[in-house]
Amino acid sequence: MNLKQLSEILGLSQTTVSRALNGYPEVNEATRERVQAAATKHGYRPNSRAKGLATGRSMVIGHVIPSSSQHEMVNPIFGDFVAGAARTYGAHGYDMMFTNADDTSIERTYRDLFQRGAVDGVVLQGPKVNEHRIEVLTRMAVPFIVHGRSTGIEVPYDWVDVNNKSSFLRATRFLIDLGHKRIALINGLEDMDFAQRRREGYLQALQEADLTPEPALMRSAEMTEVYGHHEACDMLQLDTPPTAILVSSMISAIGVRRALNEAGLKMGRDVSVIAHDDDLSYLKNGQDVPIFTATRSSVRQAGEIAAEMLIDRIKSPDDPVKTRLLEAELVVGGSTGPAPDRF
Amino acid sequence: MNLKQLSEILGLSQTTVSRALNGYPEVNEATRERVQAAATKHGYRPNSRAKGLATGRSMVIGHVIPSSSQHEMVNPIFGDFVAGAARTYGAHGYDMMFTNADDTSIERTYRDLFQRGAVDGVVLQGPKVNEHRIEVLTRMAVPFIVHGRSTGIEVPYDWVDVNNKSSFLRATRFLIDLGHKRIALINGLEDMDFAQRRREGYLQALQEADLTPEPALMRSAEMTEVYGHHEACDMLQLDTPPTAILVSSMISAIGVRRALNEAGLKMGRDVSVIAHDDDLSYLKNGQDVPIFTATRSSVRQAGEIAAEMLIDRIKSPDDPVKTRLLEAELVVGGSTGPAPDRF
DNA sequence: CTCAGTTTTCAAAGCGCTTTGAATGACGGG
DNA sequence: CCCGTCATTCAAAGCGCTTTGAAAACTGAG
Structure with missing residues (x-):
């Protein structure tokens, strides 16, 4: 079921159907309801690729997993961060894309994602000191957010980090x-x-x-x-x-x-x-x-915040840089006590 | 830089450029090389959405994260499974998409993904006994693979599981x-x-x-x-x-x-x-x-295998069902010993 | 030199959507 | 009864790619 078929069923033009579904004002309320009912009835879902092609937006956020060639380590916090972010993305109609890249090709991978038009923004995780990727993304002038910060990088950029x-x-x-x-x-x-x-x-x-x-x-x-x-x-x-x-x-x-x-x-x-x-x-x-x-x-909450900030950035590319410093709490448990006397 | 621009630079038609880049035989080798050189030089990357729209394939595999409403648990094996799968996807030119869905909407989410044309196949993780989702996907006649199996489901389906x-x-x-x-x-x-x-x-x-x-x-x-x-x-x-x-x-x-x-x-x-x-x-x-x-x-290896099998399924939808039972090894460590005598 | 056959290239249609610019119909004031 | 205005609706262009069907260029046999 595509837009053309649906509009034929309804005896309306594609224009009107599209506008009715996307909430444009120049559509008769009665018509809109009729369209919406038919869309629901026939389970019409606009094709994301066609929509993306027409709008120029992909409604996808990219994450790059650096599958380090040296150490095959998958960050254990990855899952929770992603779960937090995914929830926010979903609420805003965004999907989430993962791409695997080995250490040597991370930069090229980011570039690719945008040039292919596959994503509207990316999350940069696990920044190093003097993180080169931040400069690359800044120069590309694309929306991104860093989970963490990078000492030594002078250009301003959006980030969420723990203190x-x-x-x-x-x-x-x-x-x-x-x-x-x-x-x-x-x-x-x-x-x-x-x-x-x-x-x-x-x-x-x-x-x-x-x-x-x-x-x-x-x-x-x-x-x-x-x-x-x-x-x-x-x-x-x-x-x-x-x-x-x-x-x-x-x-x-x-x-x-x-x-x-x-x-x-x-x-x-x-x-x-x-x-x-x-x-x-x-x-x-x-x-x-x-x-x-x-x-x-x-870290789950950090994921939620990062996603929110990135979506803001995509919506308003020219807003001033935003940063968010989360203060960790010091919770006292059973693993600490006074220094033992050892003489 | 898009195909049109690139073809103008080269003084060739879009058809020829497209064919040259996609390895079709009806292109003069000299032309192909010239095209490839220009593509590299100008950093041309075909737009994925346009490509997907034209080919009818999205080159994306979907994973649905059931962000359980009840328990906010992110499976700790998630990261490793995904890392394994991502590596395989990358090697075959596939991207990986995550969608968040709460327990009540998982089914609808799978349906959506395909109807929107967002994915070419999905991985079903963490199947329950009598997993309804398997039947849903089977009825939808879409490529999918289950990581695990589901007792009580009689229809045949592709899976990878540990014994x-x-x-x-x-x-x-x-x-x-x-x-x-x-x-x-x-x-x-x-x-x-x-x-x-x-x-x-x-x-x-x-x-x-x-x-x-x-x-x-x-x-x-x-x-x-x-x-x-x-x-x-x-x-x-x-x-x-x-x-x-x-x-x-x-x-x-x-x-x-x-x-x-x-x-x-x-x-x-x-x-x-x-x-x-x-x-x-x-x-x-x-x-x-x-x-x-x-x-x-x-579980990382399971991810790799699952990805491989799913891609096979997408390529040959009519192949007979494939299953893969991994035998776990029993490694003996320091946590076991003879039963203590307790009288 | 001609022509069938082959290789190489091309113009144009089409994928499913959004969006522009124009057309239609309804309405009310003059 | 006419016409400008506003509310609706529409046809068509365009997003960037692939692919079809046709044309052009080249080849070698006759």
């Missing part, structure tokens, strides 16, 4: 206030912007308290469970092991907990742990009392 | 061979087909060994970490607690491990645990030696 620095600053201060002096940081890959900011917050708190940062207590890699376990085991072997550990993800924090258990240490008593909690749906931080003391910020 | 029954049968037997008699099952939601099959395997193994299944040892719900913890805690309170636990996901198994630790029990000695491991990229089951004894099957 990574401030949340790790506060978390570190919290540990210092509890008397901890040897505080470790198990961070994400340091070329990721969020990881860099978290480290800044951590370092600033140490400095405020006149504590000297120790390279041996600062680790960084892709945030898997195994990684958290490995680094924690390693640090517990040190002559003077840390009494507290900041971990950049819940998944890795679970690995840290495993390491502590294996070493016969009790989390929160022998070693304090603070994790960053993205509030993932399948990995809630405990039921009532949080398991981990954590800096918490819902 | 859930056999893997849980083998896992349960393995525990029985180790002397366990009180074996618990912490399963997914029982209206999900995979959960039902796993329970069947579990029950069959018990029956073979003349063990009576106990309702108190069989739990089912959405597979979060908290759920695993909660059910394990609960069962440890029983007069005669289980000596072994089968868990339908790694995430929940982590919750079970937490419960055991809190109770001062050692996993693999006091209580054995076997988990189903989807081999998620961010949640590897240990480094060299698996942490959990597990039934393992890569």
Whole structure:
């Protein structure tokens, strides 16, 4: 069932039918109702491609999945962010498209998506420090939003981000206030912007308290469970092991907990742990009392906000740049306690 | 830059340029090269919508995310399955589209996608027992593939699935061979087909060994970490607690491990645990030696296979139905051991 | 040099929609 | 009863591509 057929059934021109369905004012109300009834009855759905071709808009938002050639890691927060965004897209009549690109072709992929007219805007996830893609998209003058920010990029751009620095600053201060002096940081890959900011917050708190940062207590890699376990085991072997550990993800924090258990240490008593909690749906931080003391910020909500902002940008390309800084909350759970006396 | 412009630059007709780029034989090789060079030079990318409109194919595969109104759960395996599929799609020139639909509108959403001509095929994820959507799609006579199967649906359809029954049968037997008699099952939601099959395997193994299944040892719900913890805690309170636990996901198994630790029990000695491991990229089951004894099957690989099969189906709609049963491997880790003597 | 056969190129139609510019019909004031 | 006005409706062009059917250019045999 296409527009032509429907208009023939109704004995109307395509113009009138199209206008009736799209809510244009120059259509008799009686006619509109008749058209709408027929459309519903025959299950008419305008062809998206034809519509897109005619309007010049695709009503699709693109996301590029960087299927890294090196590490086959799929970001665990991906699903929740996407779920948040998808809901908003749906409410505004947008579809969501994913394209896979290996590290070498990400830039070309973005360019492609727009030149092919496949998308009206894109979401840029997981920005690195000096993220080149931001400049590329800016130069292309296309609507996009960054989930995160990128240190070193001077051009203005829309973004939603968690206040990574401030949340790790506060978390570190919290540990210092509890008397901890040897505080470790198990961070994400340091070329990721969020990881860099978290480290800044951590370092600033140490400095405020006149504590000297120790390279041996600062680790960084892709945030898997195994990684958290490995680094924690390693640090517990040190002559003077840390009494507290900041971990950049819940998944890795679970690995840290495993390491502590294996070493016969009790989390929160022998070693304090603070994790960053993205509030993932399948990995809630405990039921009532949080398991981990954590800096918490819902990545799902970030997805919703990002989608909303991107759609705004598509609607008004010339609006001034918008940014949104989400403040993570510091929730206190059972994984932190006063520094143990070890003499 | 569109076809018209490009053909004017080249002094050729649109027909010839189009044919040259799409590899048709009736084009002079010299011309083809000239066209290709110009296309590359000017960064020409054919407009997907126009192309789709002209060919009647959209080169897009649809996935519907059921953003359940009740439980806001995003399946943790989603990301990995999608990453696997995306890679295959990309290799075949397909894009991937996501649409969000709440529980009440899933059916309508599938119908919409095809009627709007937005997709050439869809992937149906997470089928339940008597999955209605399969019948709907069959009746619509559109290309689709099911990740999983659905007990109770008689019509033939393409699917990829893990042998859930056999893997849980083998896992349960393995525990029985180790002397366990009180074996618990912490399963997914029982209206999900995979959960039902796993329970069947579990029950069959018990029956073979003349063990009576106990309702108190069989739990089912959405597979979060908290759920695993909660059910394990609960069962440890029983007069005669289980000596072994089968868990339908790694995430929940982590919750079970937490419960055991809190109770001062050692996993693999006091209580054995076997988990189903989807081999998620961010949640590897240990480094060299698996942490959990597990039934393992890569969901990422399933994604790749599903995508491949769906594309085949789109290419040859009349081929006989294809199915693919993946056998999970039983990897032995540190979480299982002989049943403890408790008298 | 001619002509059938082959290779190469082209103009134009068509995919299903929106949108422009024009036509039609109804209405009421003069 | 005529005509300007407003409310409706319409035919046709256009979005950027593919594909059909025909034309042009080239080939080699006679």
